[in-house]
Amino acid sequence: MHSEVVSGANSTEEVTGKLRELIMNGTLVQGERLTETGLAARLAVSRTPIRLALATLEREDLVEGEPNRGFRVRRFSIEDMREIMEVRAVLEGMAARLLAEKGLEPEQDATLQDCLDGIAELIASKRHDPETFREFARINNRFHTSIATFAGNAALQRLMVRNPFRSAPLLHFLPNEEGHDALIDAQRDHIRVVDALRRGQGTRAEFLMREHGLLPLQRVEQLFTNISKNAADRHMDEAG
Amino acid sequence: MHSEVVSGANSTEEVTGKLRELIMNGTLVQGERLTETGLAARLAVSRTPIRLALATLEREDLVEGEPNRGFRVRRFSIEDMREIMEVRAVLEGMAARLLAEKGLEPEQDATLQDCLDGIAELIASKRHDPETFREFARINNRFHTSIATFAGNAALQRLMVRNPFRSAPLLHFLPNEEGHDALIDAQRDHIRVVDALRRGQGTRAEFLMREHGLLPLQRVEQLFTNISKNAADRHMDEAG
DNA sequence: TCGCACAGGATTGCATGCAATTCAACCGGA
DNA sequence: TCCGGTTGAATTGCATGCAATCCTGTGCGA
Structure with a gap:
């Protein structure tokens, strides 16, 4: 075999x-x-x-x-997802605070700016095809990972990369018309977070990041109801 | 065998x-x-x-x-310990905030009060023998575990019980004359946290708990220097 | 004396066998 | 028809064998 x-x-x-x-x-x-x-x-x-x-x-x-x-x-209920995202938001907020308090190194600043520029470009392109969305996911991931790394707390970083927060299934939501709006929302948050980081505003960075972390919640909830509906439809098909 | x-x-x-x-x-x-x-x-x-x-x-x-x-x-440096405790403090703060926002059930309130009473009794006894300190550790653990549980976020609770934060070696600091002071400090914090929880003051509870979580830092640092000194002495003995 | 190759032992990584437990279907009885 | 008991298959949990890898110390050459 x-x-x-x-x-x-x-x-x-x-x-x-x-x-x-x-x-x-x-x-x-x-x-x-x-x-x-x-x-x-x-x-x-x-x-x-x-x-x-x-x-x-x-x-x-x-x-x-x-x-x-x-x-x-494991089965992830919508409540599980909410709880996971809440925890993740708090940890990301902590990372942002630590980084703001420490101050950005020039190259760190450049890395984050790079992420901002990349997403800005995607938004300017006004496309909302799957590849655009995947590219956003890559840059977005780099943005958050960078902050977690730059924060300089290894224990925190480990928690964030190891745990299923980011990888929880169903977070791979499909691109659609609203996907582009999601990009714009995310970018707006990112810009403000970076601004707070640059100014050394730890508390502001922390809470902006927390709020940002909850951004996908509504989206995930919608996805859940769609999935449930599909499952129900399929069930009816089988029955019929 | x-x-x-x-x-x-x-x-x-x-x-x-x-x-x-x-x-x-x-x-x-x-x-x-x-x-x-x-x-x-x-x-x-x-x-x-x-x-x-x-x-x-x-x-x-x-x-x-x-x-x-x-x-x-694993080797835990003093920096590792500090990082671990920082993360733990943030997570405990989150638990306190969630619980304050949800409100305390009567029986939850009673459980926490029980912990407060228990520690108060230990303090009133004015003893600082090992058994007293172990009893404090038990009650203290129950206090924090209860809050983590009552917060109602399973993902958060899992992180807190599973990860090594609490269990990190060297956190079992030995009782000494200052141990009793530590009890008093902890109790003061606990009382304020419970007060915030009862009043539904989420932000206050969060930050009180964060600060409380950093309480042992100084203690651990001292312990580390002692250990280093002992190791150095032993090394000198061997060399001599 | 120093550096390097090599050999032997020790240790990990994976496959597999066997006992204990769990699961599922069947059967007998009410 | 429904229910509880029983038996056999499926599956997990643990022990152990074997190959691959790594470590240690020794010997050879410069």
Whole structure:
């Protein structure tokens, strides 16, 4: 059974990444049971790295396991999403505050300005195709990651990169007409955050960032209702 | 090889707990290399649960591992401690704010009052023996855990119980003459936090709790310098 | 004396076997 | 028809074997 030989030397790492991706892009649907043998066959490794990967993903809250009963893909309710985003917003706010209090190094300033410019360009292009949105996601990610890094608190940074906040499934919302508005909203927040950072206004930076972190909430809620509706429709189709 | 049979059905859980304890109480010193076989022999289990436990502890930042080179007990510098405590303070502040905004249920109010009373009693006793301090630690822990729970944000609660903030080694500072003062300081903060919670003053509760979370900083710094001094002395002894 | 290659041992990483537990279907009885 | 008990398959949890990798110390050459 050599369906798909894993390339890297370290299987566990690869497996963890692959599983994370499978969960996040929805291939493994929420609530789905994950058997070690099943995954082992699917990824062409033995159960050992699978088991380790699942333990890791459990700590990331992407899967949940019960003793002697294996793992399943974690179900994210809308409340879960809200809670996760609230925590993330607070942590991002903290990062912004620390950075403002420390002051921006010139090159850090340049990096953030670069992000602002990149998004401004996307907005000016007035396009709202998927690629534009993906590019926004990349720059946006760089913006937030940079602030978390520049803040200079390793413990904070670890929490932010490791935990599922950003990676929680369903945050990959699809681009649509409103996507472009989302860009504009985000950019407005970003500009103000950077302004606060430059002026060393820690509290202002903190709370701007907090609020910014809650921006996608409405969007996610809408997405949730759409998904529920689709599920209901599909159910009716089957019944019919 | 039956030196110490593990009782529970689930070895991995037990092993994780035992290792966590061994690291936290200093039996496994910082920077010490952890070999799977060594630990397996020590805890009388095979390498498999050891490996899983180490993976878990790595995510808790109690050990650090390099691929193909095993794990070592994480070294905590004073800067690490400060960063960890800063993050924890922010998260505790968030919990306090959420709880204040939600309002206290009567039984929640009673639980917190119970903690206040318990510590007040310890202070009134004017004793500063180890047992008194351990009792304080228990009540203090209950106080903070309660607030984290009552806040009603599961994601936040998970972060706070799972991560090493509280459990970071060296936070088990020894009781001494100043220990009693520490109780008084803590109690003063607790009373004000509870007051803010009762009045629904979210911002006040948040910042009181943040400040409270930084209370042990000075203490930890002192402890660090003492340890360094001791280490230096020992080194000189060896050299002499 | 110093630097470097190499060999042997130690250790990790992964696969797999086996016992214990859980899950599911079936069967008998009311 | 419904319900509880039982049995067998599926699955997890742990132990262990083996190959690959890394570390240590030794010997050779400059």
